[in-house]
Each structure stands twice: as structure tokens, then as C-alpha cells.
Amino acid sequence: MEQIPQIPKEKFRLIHDENNKDQEKIGTPSLTYMQDVRRRLFKDKVAVVCLALISIIVVISILAPIIAPHNPNAQQVTMSNLPPKLGNLNIPGMNGYQNMGGHMVDAYKQADAPKGTFYILGTDYLGRDLLSRIIYGTRLSLVVAVLATLVDLLIGVPYGIVSGWKGGKTDTFMQRIVEIVSSIPNLIVVILMMIILKPGLTSIVIAIAITGWVTMARLVRAQTFQLKEQEYILAARTLGEPSMKIATKHLIPNLSSTIIIQTMFTIPNAIFFEAFLSFIGIGIPAPNASLGTLLSDGQKAFRFLPYQMWAPAIILSVIMIATNLLGDGLRDAFDPQSSEN
Amino acid sequence: MAKYILKRILYLFLTLFIIATITFFMMKMLPGTPFSNQNRMSAEQLKIVKAQYGLDQSVFVQYIRYIGGLLQGNLGTSFQFNNEPVTALIGQRLAPSMQIGAQAMVVGTIGGILLGALAAIRKNTWVDTLATFISILGLSIPSFVLAVLLQFYLAYKWKIYPVALWDNFQSSILPTLALSALPLGTVARFMRTEMVDVMSSDYIELAKSKGNSSWGVVAKHALRNSLIPVVTIIGPMAVSVMTGSMVVENIFSIPGIGEQFVKSITTNDYPTIMGLTIFYSFLLIIVYLIVDILYGLIDPRIRLGNGGKE
Amino acid sequence: MDKILEVKDLHVDFDTYNGVVHAIRGVSFHLNAGETLAIVGESGSGKSITVRSILQLLAKNGTISKGEVLYHGDDLLQKSDKEMDKLRGNKISMIFQDPMTSLDPTMTIGKQVAEPLLIHNNVSKKDALKRAEEVLRLVGIPNPQARMNDYPHQFSGGQRQRIVIAIAIVDYPEILIADEPTTALDVTVQAQIIDLLKELQQKIGTSIIFITHDLGVVAGIADRVAVMYAGRLVEFGSVNDIFYNPQHPYTWGLLDSMPTLDTNESDRLNSIPGTPPNLLNPPKGDAFAPRNAYAMEIDEEQQPPFFKVSKHHYAATWLLHPNAPKVTPPASILNRFEKFKKLGGNVK
Ligand SMILES: Nc1ncnc2c1ncn2[C@@H]1O[C@H](COP(=O)(O)OP(=O)(O)OP(=O)(O)O)[C@@H](O)[C@H]1O
Ligand SMILES: [Mg+2]
Numbered sequence: 001m002e003q004i005p006q007i008p009k010e011k012f013r014l015i016h017d018e019n020n021k022d023q024e025k026i027g028t029p030s031l032t033y034m035q036d037v038r039r040r041l042f043k044d045k046v047a048v049v050c051l052a053l054i055s056i057i058v059v060i061s062i063l064a065p066i067i068a069p070h071n072p073n074a075q076q077v078t079m080s081n082l083p084p085k086l087g088n089l090n091i092p093g094m095n096g097y098q099n100m101g102g103h104m105v106d107a108y109k110q111a112d113a114p115k116g117t118f119y120i121l122g123t124d125y126l127g128r129d130l131l132s133r134i135i136y137g138t139r140l141s142l143v144v145a146v147l148a149t150l151v152d153l154l155i156g157v158p159y160g161i162v163s164g165w166k167g168g169k170t171d172t173f174m175q176r177i178v179e180i181v182s183s184i185p186n187l188i189v190v191i192l193m194m195i196i197l198k199p200g201l202t203s204i205v206i207a208i209a210i211t212g213w214v215t216m217a218r219l220v221r222a223q224t225f226q227l228k229e230q231e232y233i234l235a236a237r238t239l240g241e242p243s244m245k246i247a248t249k250h251l252i253p254n255l256s257s258t259i260i261i262q263t264m265f266t267i268p269n270a271i272f273f274e275a276f277l278s279f280i281g282i283g284i285p286a287p288n289a290s291l292g293t294l295l296s297d298g299q300k301a302f303r304f305l306p307y308q309m310w311a312p313a314i315i316l317s318v319i320m321i322a323t324n325l326l327g328d329g330l331r332d333a334f335d336p337q338s339s340e341n
Numbered sequence: 342m343a344k345y346i347l348k349r350i351l352y353l354f355l356t357l358f359i360i361a362t363i364t365f366f367m368m369k370m371l372p373g374t375p376f377s378n379q380n381r382m383s384a385e386q387l388k389i390v391k392a393q394y395g396l397d398q399s400v401f402v403q404y405i406r407y408i409g410g411l412l413q414g415n416l417g418t419s420f421q422f423n424n425e426p427v428t429a430l431i432g433q434r435l436a437p438s439m440q441i442g443a444q445a446m447v448v449g450t451i452g453g454i455l456l457g458a459l460a461a462i463r464k465n466t467w468v469d470t471l472a473t474f475i476s477i478l479g480l481s482i483p484s485f486v487l488a489v490l491l492q493f494y495l496a497y498k499w500k501i502y503p504v505a506l507w508d509n510f511q512s513s514i515l516p517t518l519a520l521s522a523l524p525l526g527t528v529a530r531f532m533r534t535e536m537v538d539v540m541s542s543d544y545i546e547l548a549k550s551k552g553n554s555s556w557g558v559v560a561k562h563a564l565r566n567s568l569i570p571v572v573t574i575i576g577p578m579a580v581s582v583m584t585g586s587m588v589v590e591n592i593f594s595i596p597g598i599g600e601q602f603v604k605s606i607t608t609n610d611y612p613t614i615m616g617l618t619i620f621y622s623f624l625l626i627i628v629y630l631i632v633d634i635l636y637g638l639i640d641p642r643i644r645l646g647n648g649g650k651e
Numbered sequence: 652m653d654k655i656l657e658v659k660d661l662h663v664d665f666d667t668y669n670g671v672v673h674a675i676r677g678v679s680f681h682l683n684a685g686e687t688l689a690i691v692g693e694s695g696s697g698k699s700i701t702v703r704s705i706l707q708l709l710a711k712n713g714t715i716s717k718g719e720v721l722y723h724g725d726d727l728l729q730k731s732d733k734e735m736d737k738l739r740g741n742k743i744s745m746i747f748q749d750p751m752t753s754l755d756p757t758m759t760i761g762k763q764v765a766e767p768l769l770i771h772n773n774v775s776k777k778d779a780l781k782r783a784e785e786v787l788r789l790v791g792i793p794n795p796q797a798r799m800n801d802y803p804h805q806f807s808g809g810q811r812q813r814i815v816i817a818i819a820i821v822d823y824p825e826i827l828i829a830d831e832p833t834t835a836l837d838v839t840v841q842a843q844i845i846d847l848l849k850e851l852q853q854k855i856g857t858s859i860i861f862i863t864h865d866l867g868v869v870a871g872i873a874d875r876v877a878v879m880y881a882g883r884l885v886e887f888g889s890v891n892d893i894f895y896n897p898q899h900p901y902t903w904g905l906l907d908s909m910p911t912l913d914t915n916e917s918d919r920l921n922s923i924p925g926t927p928p929n930l931l932n933p934p935k936g937d938a939f940a941p942r943n944a945y946a947m948e949i950d951e952e953q954q955p956p957f958f959k960v961s962k963h964h965y966a967a968t969w970l971l972h973p974n975a976p977k978v979t980p981p982a983s984i985l986n987r988f989e990k991f992k993k994l995g996g997n998v999k
Pocket of ligand 1: 665666667672674692693694695696697698699700701710712713864930
């Protein structure tokens with residue numbers, strides 16, 4: 001500060017604020033909210049991997065009739081309980097050999113399997129191809145999950161919006177119902193429903209959805225309450241826009257993050273319930289495969305033929321882990337504050 | 342506070358009443374009776390048996406009787422198991438279920454708190470990643486899958502624990518482990534979120550500026566503040582432990598209520614299903630109530646008013 | 652005069668999702684024993700980060716990339732965590748911006764006020780609580796002995812800020828850093844808190860660094876003022892220098908946006924047009940240039956050094972260069988000078 005720098009006089013011309021505009025252009029490009037969410041999601045490696053895994057599983061399930069090597073329900077008793085075998089590759093655990101009384105025996109030879117037959121994940125006690133059963137089982141479990149989630153959305157979202165939007169007495173009354181429904185353990189309701197209804201896909205979906213919507217309704221209601229006070233919605237109301245239009249134009253888009261995130265947690269929940277019900281024998285009836293029935297069958301033979309349970313157990317766990325992690329990733333992407341600082 | 346508790350208890354009875362009613366009428370909607378598939382009985386015999394169970398009365402009378410019985414603590418009589426009263430069944434089987442349930446809750450909660458706190462303190466390091474991974478595993482792998490795996494490897498293959506035997510404490514270890522995974526994962530995740538939130542709050546900053554060491558900040562301020570909300574998830578956790586116990590008891594052949602419940606379902610033993618349903622609901626409502634009161638007691642903002650909504 | 656604290660060429664960077672934010676870019680100032688130094692500047696100019704760096708209380712993504720913080724000649728940046736813990740809340744303590752969230756909601760205020768004593772001094776719990784009670788009385792909490800076991804939510808905003816002040820002074824710190832202690836409070840409470848701080852300063856003889864973005868508050872409490880903009884100081888001097896002879900156009904702008912007590916004229920506040928620069932890539936020249944009505948070409952090319960105005964008064968603006976054209980502050984500012992002169996007594 002002591003020395004005064006020598007600078008030519010012409011540099012000291014006043015320029016006023018003629019280049020104010022340039023300055024403002026610099027800085028982070030402004031993105032729309034959804035673009036921003038997507039960008040954050042795709043930066044999250046874990047979420048991307050999970051998304052990829054889920055996509056693969058979904059595609060395989062959709063294409064099950066094309067991909068599955070065998071009919072999942074076709075029994076071939078001579079081929080029962082064959083261990084996994086992958087072509088003629090001699091990978092331990094995947095070579096068709098089985099421990100019998102201390103030696104490794106070629107189970108395929110013993111079963112007189114024609115040359116060239118192999119089951120990548122082995123067969124079950126009725127000689128059904130496990131790989132095909134798992135593909136179809138996953139498909140069925142996913143169908144249950146998607147349907148249950150849809151019903152969840154169809155009941156929970158409107159319920160929450162109406163309750164939050166109307167407020168006052170209507171809200172109090174609707175919340176009492178929610179409170180009572182949620183104080184009944186959902187499993188019990190599900191089991192009761194399953195006992196009354198005929199076991200099967202529809203019953204499972206109904207049973208799961210009948211309790212599942214409550215959480216969704218609660219979240220949506222809380223959010224609606226907040227949104228209701230926002231200026232643009234107040235403006236729309238004073239302008240006399242019809243409620244239906246406000247709901248679809250203003251509310252639902254702003255509720256989308258809450259709904260999407262909650263959906264990601266409903267799916268594993270539904271998958272779990274299906275597996276649970278089928279595991280205790282009141283879920284998907286035989287001979288159809290679901291992850292739950294496969295686990296249940298696998299468990300019976302687990303001590304001697306562990307592969308029969310490992311495969312469905314891994315698939316089930318992978319789906320659960322991936323959906324949970326993706327839910328986390330979505331939450332962080334929608335609400336960056338929750339993960340930063 | 343006292344008024345609030347009273348209100349909650351009233352609520353409890355109302356809810357129980359509704360559950361009982363719903364359960365009753367749902368059961369009545371069932372096609373046939375448990376005897377209808379027993380062809381051995383003649384029409385005559387069937388009539389006698391029906392009269393014995395009061396099934397010859399009108400539905401309304403049955404309902405009044407049922408509720409009346411409930412008020413006297415009578416949960417009905419089992420169709421199977423030598424016509425034992427359901428309460429007696431529960432009495433015999435309550436202890437093992439309670440033991441593994443409580444053990445799983447304690448192990449899961451404490452483990453989850455430690456894991457979550459550790460993850461939050463070491464946020465964005467490998468410790469955090471590992472803890473998050475463990476809690477996701479705990480959340481995602483169903484307890485019955487875990488139970489089968491534990492049983493197979495620890496008990497059957499490596500013979501570290503008894504396979505399926507219910508006698509001493511040792512035999513409760515594996516079921517406890519299988520059941521505690523879910524609460525562990527849930528609590529750890531919840532705890533981490535809470536604690537990360539707390540750690541970035543102004544009062545933690547102030548605590549640091551007082552000269553607290555990083556350990557002091559955690560021990561004196563961060564832990565307590567993040568623990569309080571954890572209390573609220575004890576209720577839902579109890580539900581998940583209960584759910585898990587139904588199959589886990591089955592897998593480990595534990596003579597508990599869960600095993601009984603599944604057995605009753607497969608044998609269409611409706612009175613037992615109804616009785617147990619009401620009993621389970623009762624248990625859970627009590628847990629919710631206790632948790633609620635506990636939360637009010639440990640959070641000064643609620644205990645001393647002003648801060649809470651109610 | 653004794654320099655009790657001296658900050659030299661402080662640089663602070665934050666790692667963020669979008670890149671490195673250069674929040675503080677070479678800040679130097681000192682604090683004399685017993686005085687009150689005010690740091691003023693718009694929101695986001697880096698006031699909090701500057702003082703947090705003194706105690707090394709930065710968010711995890713922040714690093715002090717360069718500089719020195721000399722406390723009695725000792726560089727605090729070289730100290731271990733443990734050594735810093737010993738200074739915090741003991742020799743140097745801090746009052747935070749928001750009284751509503753600064754107190755632990757689950758601990759009684761008695762314990763919170765006593766905490767620094769228990770950490771730093773070898774006292775019994777009983778003595779510490781007794782001391783806490785005295786200090787609570789000192790800061791004006793009515794009936795403190797009865798309220799020791801109350802929780803923060805049972806106090807009003809103004810009372811909470813008094814409690815926060817009590818925590819800061821309970822161990823008689825040499826330096827008290829008050830980061831906008833009155834911003835969240837309403838005007839009457841603001842005045843009370845400022846009077847309280849002045850009174851306490853006399854009683855316990857601390858030096859105060861007082862942060863605010865409100866120049867009006869400064870007049871009432873400070874001896875010297877440092878004006879901050881976009882992570883740098885732009886002008887510093889005594890209160891009189893800054894109020895009666897400001898040199899930097901940014902200081903003019905700040906003064907212009909300050910409400911006067913004059914009721915004759917319609918209360919027109921001139922806020923400075925434009926927004927501060929993005930500190931992800933700070934401008935090469937004077938960061939204020941784009942918003943400066945008196946900007947010159949040189950402002951775009953080179954950062955201005957500090958020019959000496961008078962003995963303790965310096966300003967970083969090229970307008971003070973001998974080659975620069977003579978400019979006079981805007982009329983509204985000149986008007987203000989007149990008013991200040993008339994009000995006179997309001998400024999120390
Ligand atoms: N943790 C952080 N990560 C990234 N940038 C940060 C962080 N903390 C502060 N900054 C940035 O540093 C700059 C200075 O912030 P600081 O809190 O010191 O402002 P301030 O002058 O105290 O403002 P106010 O009057 O609003 O309190 C801001 O531009 C802010 O965006
Ligand atoms: Mg600040």
C-alpha cells in the first residue's frame with residue numbers, strides 16, 4: 001500500500017456500467033429443476049448401477065417367454081434335482097457334479113440326461129428348470145409389486161390431496177381413518193385378506209394395497225398442506241381455477257418428488273410381502289412360480305441342494321437392495337440439501 | 342400430559358374394538374367352516390359341534406357374544422389343539438416369542454444406533470460407505486432368507502450352534518440374529534440421517550466454539566439430539582420383528598406365538614387366528630402407546646409444551 | 652496500541668459440486684486490545700467465513716489455503732486441534748447469527764452456559780452452575796436462578812440471544828466475535844443487545860469483532876470499521892472515516908442504503924444495483940467494477956491496491972490513484988453527510 005503503481009492515464013476513463021450484461025451471463029448455467037434432478041441422479045454412481053440392474057431385471061421379466069429356455073411349469077420327473085450345469089464348461093459348482101456320499105458324481109449322467117442337456121441353475125424336485133422358473137417368478141413378483149404400487153398411488157395420492165386440500169373437518173375425519181388403518185399391523189390385515197380371498201395374484205395385490213396406501217396418503221397430505229399456502233397456488237385459487245385443474249396442473253407436478261421417492265420404497269415392500277406370504281404358503285398357489293414360492297420350495301431342500309434356494313434368494317435380495325438404493329439416490333437427487341454439507 | 346395419555350388409552354380401546362369387529366366379520370365371510378371339509382362327520386354330529394361352538398346362532402348374536410367374551414379377556418377357543426382356549430395357547434407360547442423379539446429389538450436398536458452414529462461422524466469416508474452397505478443389506482434381505490442361511494451355515498454345516506432346538510439361551514442366538522437385521526438396518530439409516538442433520542446444526546457449531554473436542558460435541562450434544570427421534574421408529578420396528586418372527590420361529594422350530602399363527606392359518610383354525618390377530622394388535626398398540634409417551638417424556642420441547650403441536 | 656489479533660492475507664476455498672469457490676481472497680486486518688472492530692458488507696461477502704477462520708470453525712468442504720492468524724503473535728493456523736480447543740470458548744469466543752437455532756434444544760440453559768467453564772477450568776459442577784447463574788443475571792435474564800433448569804424453547808428470541816451471549820462471555824474471553832448477533836431480532840431488542848454488549852465490554856474488557864450488514868448498527872458500537880466485498884476488504888478506517896469520508900464507491904453504496912432517522916424526507920433507500928460476482932471464477936480486476944458507476948478501464952484489468960487516505964484509513968479503489976479523475980460521491984450520499992453532521996452525536 002505504500003507505493004503507488006505507475007499506470008498510464010488513459011486507463012482511468014470512466015466506463016460506467018456498459019458491460020454489466022456480460023458479467024451476468026457468466027456463472028452456472030441455469031437448468032430446469034427436472035434436468036437438474038436427472039443430472040444429479042446420473043452423477044450418483046450407486047444409483048446408476050442400481051437403475052441399470054433394475055432395468056435389466058425388468059427387461060428380462062418382460063421378455064420372459066423369449067428368454068426362458070424351458071417351460072417353467074413343465075415337469076420332467078426323471079430330471080429332478082439336477083445341479084447347475086453351464087454347457088460343457090468345467091466350472092466348479094456349475095459342472096453338473098454333485099456330492100453324493102463323499103464323492104463328486106456327475107448327476108446328469110446318473111439321470112440319463114441326453115447328451116447336451118444342461119440346466120444353468122439346475123432343476124427342482126419335479127425336474128422343472130430353475131432358471132426358467134426364476135425368470136417367470138421374478139416376473140410375477142414384479143407384476144405384484146407394480147400392481148400394488150399402482151393401487152397405492154390411485155388410492156393414496158387422491159386421498160392425501162383431498163385431505164390436505166380441504167383441511168378442517170374433512171381432514172380431521174380422513175386422518176382419523178388413516179390413524180386407525182395404520183394402527184392395525186399391516187401384516188395382520190394382509191394375512192386376514194389372504195385367508196378370505198382365494199390365494200392368487202389379485203388377492204395379494206389387494207391385500208398389500210389395502211394397507212400400503214396409508215403412508216403415501218400421509219406424505220401427500222403433508223406436502224399438499226405446504227403447497228396450498230404457496231403464492232402461485234393461492235393466485236390460481238383466487239383466480240377461480242377449478243380445483244381439478246389446480247390439482248393436476250400445480251399440485252401433482254410439485255408432489256412428484258415425494259410420490260416418486262415413496263414409490264421406490266413401496267416396490268421392495270410389496271415384493272417382500274409377496275415373498276413372505278408365499279413362503280408361509282398363502283401366497284401364489286402352485287404350480288406358478290414367484291420369488292416367494294421358489295424360496296419356500298428351495299428352503300425345504302436347502303440342506304442338501306442349497307443351489308435351489310441361493311438363486312431366488314440372491315435375485316430377491318438384489319431387487320430389494322437395488323430399489324432401496326435407487327430410492328435413496330432419487331431422494332438425494334430431488335433434495336440435494338439432504339446429502340450435501 | 343396426563344390428559345393426553347388418557348386420550349390415547351381411550352383411542353387404544355376404540356382401535357381394538359374396530360379391529361375385533363373387522364376380524365370377526367371377515368372370518369364370518371369365509372366360505373364354509375373348518376368342519377366342512379371333514380366328511381367323517383355326519384349331519385347330526387356337525388349340528389352338535391356347531392352348537393357347541395355357538396355357530397348355530399345368528400351372526401349378530403355370535404358377534405355380541407364374541408365381544409362380550411373379549412371384554413372378559415376371553416379370546417375364544419381353538420378348533421384344534423384339544424379345544425384349548427386361545428388365551429391358554431398364548432400363555433404357553435408367549436415367553437419364547439417375547440424373548441427372541443425383545444432380544445432382536447435390543448440388538449437391532451443398539452447396533453443400529455452405533456452403526457448410524459459411526460456413519461454420520463465419519464460421513465463420506467469408507468466407514469460411512471461400509472455402514473451404509475451393512476444397513477442396506479439388513480433392510481433388504483428378508484429375515485426368513487437370513488434365517489435359513491444362518492441355520493444352514495452356522496448350525497448345520499459348521500455346527501457352531503444347535504440346529505433347531507429350543508432350550509437354553511444359546512438356541513435363541515440365531516433367531517435373534519436373523520430377526521435383528523431389519524431393525525438394525527432401519528435404525529442405522531434413520532440414525533445416520535438424523536445425526537448428519539444434527540451435526541450441521543447451529544447448536545453443534547456453538548458447542549464446538551465452546552471448546553468441546555469433536556468427541557465431546559458428539560457425546561454431549563449430537564448423540565442425545567439424534568437419539569430422540571429414533572424412539573419414534575421403535576413402533577414400526579416392533580411390527581417388522583413380529584412379522585419376521587412368524588417365519589423365523591417356524592424355521593427354527595421355536596414354540597412361540599408366530600409359529601402358532603402360521604400353523605393356525607394352514608389348518609383354518611379361525612378362532613385362533615382371530616384371537617391371535619387381536620392379541621397381536623393389542624401388543625402393537627401398547628408398544629405404540631409406550632413409545633409415544635416415552636417420546637413425550639424425553640423430548641423437553643414436548644414434555645414442557647410450547648414446542649409440540651398437541 | 653496492542654495488536655491482540657492480526658489476520659494476514661487470508662484465503663479460504665470451498666470445494667463444491669460446481670467447482671472451487673474462492674470465498675475469501677486475501678483479507679488482512681487487525682484487532683487492537685479493548686476496541687470494537689466492525690466488519691460490514693452485503694450478504695455473502697464473506698464476513699462469517701473470515702471470522703470462522705480465526706477459530707477454524709469452517710464447514711468440512713472449506714480449507715484455509717493461505718494466510719496467517721496471529722493471536723499475540725502466535726499463528727493459530729499452525730496449532731493442533733487440541734490447542735485450538737483450549738482457545739475456543741475460553742480466550743476467543745463467538746456469538747452466532749441465529750439465536751433460535753444456536754442453543755441445544757435438549758439441554759437446560761444452566762448447563763449450556765456452564766459448559767465452557769467445565770471444559771476449560773478446573774471447577775466443580777456446582778461452582779460452574781453458580782457462575783452461570785451470575786452471568787445470566789448479568790446479561791439480563793430475569794430471575795435466573797429459577798430459570799436455570801428451563802430449556803431454550805421456553806425463552807423468547809431476545810432472551811435466547813442473551814443466553815448465547817452469556818455462553819460466550821462466561822469464561823471472560825479476551826476476544827469476542829459477534830456474528831450478526833442482532834439480525835434476527837426486532838429493532839428494540841437489537842438496541843438492547845447492543846447496549847448490553849457495550850456494557851459487558853466495559854465490565855470485562857474484551858475486544859470485540861462485530862459483524863453486521865447494517866451500517867446503522869455500526870455507528871452505535873464500533874471504534875473501527877472494515878468494509879468487505881466479494882471476499883476482500885475494500886476499505887477500513889475509524890468510524891468517523893467511514894461515515895464522513897468514505898472513499899470506496901461500495902462504501903458509498905452501503906451508506907446510501909442505510910436508513911436515516913430523518914423523518915422529514917420520504918424514506919428512500921438506495922440499494923446497490925446488480926449482484927455480487929460469482930466466486931467460482933472471481934474477476935481479474937476489481938470485483939465491484941460491474942456494479943460501480945465510477946468504474947474505469949483499469950478496474951477491469953487489475954485489482955486496486957490499498958491507497959492510504961489518512962493515518963488509519965485505507966481504501967482499495969483506483970479512484971485514489973493520482974491519475975484518476977476526481978469524482979464526487981452521488982448527491983444522495985452528500986446529503987447524508989449533511990444529515991450525519993447535524994445528528995452528530997449518533998456517531999462516536
Ligand atoms: N460450506 C460452503 N460451501 C460453499 N460455499 C460456501 C460455504 N460457506 C460459505 N460459502 C460461500 O462463501 C461466501 C461467503 O459466505 P459468508 O457466510 O461468509 O457470508 P456473510 O458475509 O457472512 O453473509 P451473511 O451476511 O448472509 O451472513 C458466500 O458466497 C457463500 O456462498
Ligand atoms: Mg454470515
